[in-house]
Amino acid sequence: MLPDISKDFLFNNLPVIFHDGEYIIYSPFEKKLVKVKNFNKKFLQEHLSVKFFGTPKKRELKLKYGHLSIITTTDCNLRCEYCFANGGEKPIYIDEEISFKAIDELTRKDIDDLEVTFFGGEPTMNMGIVKKVVEYCKNKNVKAHFDITTNGVINTEKANFLLDNKFNVTISVDGPPVIQSKIRKSVSGNDVTKVIENTMSILAKAPERLKARVTITNTNISYMPEIVKYAARFGIKYIHFAAVNITGRAKSATDMQPSAHSYASGFIESMSMAKKLGVSVTDEGLIYLLQPATSFCSSTAKTKLIVTPDDSISTCLEIQSCDAENNLFIIGKYNRLTKEFEYNDDKINNLKCLDVDKIKECEICPWKYICSSGCPIRNIVKTNDIYKPNDYYCTIKKYILHEVVSRMSIR
Amino acid sequence: MMEAIIIINAEIPSEIAAMEKNDDPILDKLTCAD
Numbered sequence: 381m382l383p384d385i386s387k388d389f390l391f392n393n394l395p396v397i398f399h400d401g402e403y404i405i406y407s408p409f410e411k412k413l414v415k416v417k418n419f420n421k422k423f424l425q426e427h428l429s430v431k432f433f434g435t436p437k438k439r440e441l442k443l444k445y446g447h448l449s450i451i452t453t454t455d456c457n458l459r460c461e462y463c464f465a466n467g468g469e470k471p472i473y474i475d476e477e478i479s480f481k482a483i484d485e486l487t488r489k490d491i492d493d494l495e496v497t498f499f500g501g502e503p504t505m506n507m508g509i510v511k512k513v514v515e516y517c518k519n520k521n522v523k524a525h526f527d528i529t530t531n532g533v534i535n536t537e538k539a540n541f542l543l544d545n546k547f548n549v550t551i552s553v554d555g556p557p558v559i560q561s562k563i564r565k566s567v568s569g570n571d572v573t574k575v576i577e578n579t580m581s582i583l584a585k586a587p588e589r590l591k592a593r594v595t596i597t598n599t600n601i602s603y604m605p606e607i608v609k610y611a612a613r614f615g616i617k618y619i620h621f622a623a624v625n626i627t628g629r630a631k632s633a634t635d636m637q638p639s640a641h642s643y644a645s646g647f648i649e650s651m652s653m654a655k656k657l658g659v660s661v662t663d664e665g666l667i668y669l670l671q672p673a674t675s676f677c678s679s680t681a682k683t684k685l686i687v688t689p690d691d692s693i694s695t696c697l698e699i700q701s702c703d704a705e706n707n708l709f710i711i712g713k714y715n716r717l718t719k720e721f722e723y724n725d726d727k728i729n730n731l732k733c734l735d736v737d738k739i740k741e742c743e744i745c746p747w748k749y750i751c752s753s754g755c756p757i758r759n760i761v762k763t764n765d766i767y768k769p770n771d772y773y774c775t776i777k778k779y780i781l782h783e784v785v786s787r788m789s790i791r
Numbered sequence: 792m793m794e795a796i797i798i799i800n801a802e803i804p805s806e807i808a809a810m811e812k813n814d815d816p817i818l819d820k821l822t823c824a825d
Binding site for chain 2: 788
């Protein structure tokens with residue numbers, strides 16, 4: 381059942397919810413909650429500290445880390461019906477030159493640690509590059525941490541490589557076999573559940589480094605708590621749910637997106653299941669619960685680099701080519717002649733201007749500095765405008781954030 | 792009349808994952824895409 385959010389409001393930059401006869405004010409700045417029976421604005425302003433109310437700032441990356449994401453290929457061994465990247469349709473592969481140059485580019489900037497994320501398509505379909513990058517970092521004495529997002533359709537040798545090299549692994553899995561076999565089929569239409577389950581069993585030997593990414597469509601919406609149970613059975617501690625975004629292949633079947641209300645309701649049921657099983661769930665709306673900011677992501681920070689198989693520099697893992705529909709997120713290119721990365725400062729500055737305080741629709745939203753107007757890609761897909769929030773995801777966030785704050789208040 | 796204010800620490804429930812909630816490195820890598 382969904383909570384009543386009709387009495388939630390914004391007060392001095394902070395969300396206030398009305399729950400169980402009390403007003404609850406949440407300060408992500410001071411990590412405190414205030415509960416009052418009667419809401420007296422003047423009294424609260426006088427009696428709560430400046431720190432409690434806080435000042436939201438632009439989201440920045442921690443500077444000691446360099447973040448490199450390598451989209452190893454646009455190829456894929458699955459044909460998921462909603463794939464945002466149209467995986468496998470125009471397969472191209474990244475090479476050593478740009479991958480190694482990207483490491484050189486980041487490590488010359490006084491960066492202590494490098495975090496390298498491999499993404500696709502299915503990144504393990506270019507496993508040669510994954511291995512060479514790991515080796516290059518070792519030979520260069522770069523203190524690197526590795527992450528990968530995979531569909532799990534990999535052999536035991538590849539899974540063991542990820543385990544042995546301490547990769548943080550996000551495995552895309554949409555539920556128990558009955559669901560998985562419907563939505564995430566192989567190129568030839570086969571059910572690959574057994575292979576994925578084998579991969580999960582291997583990777584779960586290091587559960588602290590394993591996370592599941594679950595895309596919710598109308599096919600698996602009623603299974604959300606069941607999916608938590610299924611993932612927990614394999615030792616997965618974190619389950620990241622997301623309602624499908626209508627882009628890529630999902631555009632040809634717009635009826636696959638569940639209603640915002642049913643997703644929020646399913647997520648809340650999943651929270652209860654997670655509590656029972658000792659695991660955690662999340663959603664895009666909850667990621668920044670402890671990190672209020674005026675902008676959603678830090679993708680234009682100079683210490684972050686996303687390189688793609690067509691030599692583009694992207695600000696988002698979801699935009700993988702200069703031919704992409706939303707190529708305003710492609711902010712540069714690797715020049716093979718000069719062997720340098722060339723940035724388009726106009727595009728970077730345009731993205732840097734994104735600020736929730738400039739967005740009319742967010743003006744009085746209680747969650748404005750936690751949501752920060754949401755992912756600009758999600759916004760542009762629905763509204764054709766990065767400055768216009770996607771109301772579908774707004775609705776979801778309003779319900780689940782209310783629920784989480786109400787749960788915080790009873791501890 | 793004095794208003795009654797109850798101030799408590801905002802602890803995120805165990806069933807929720809969020810960035811910086813604890814030192815678990817995988818939580819610092821939550822993004823909307825992966």
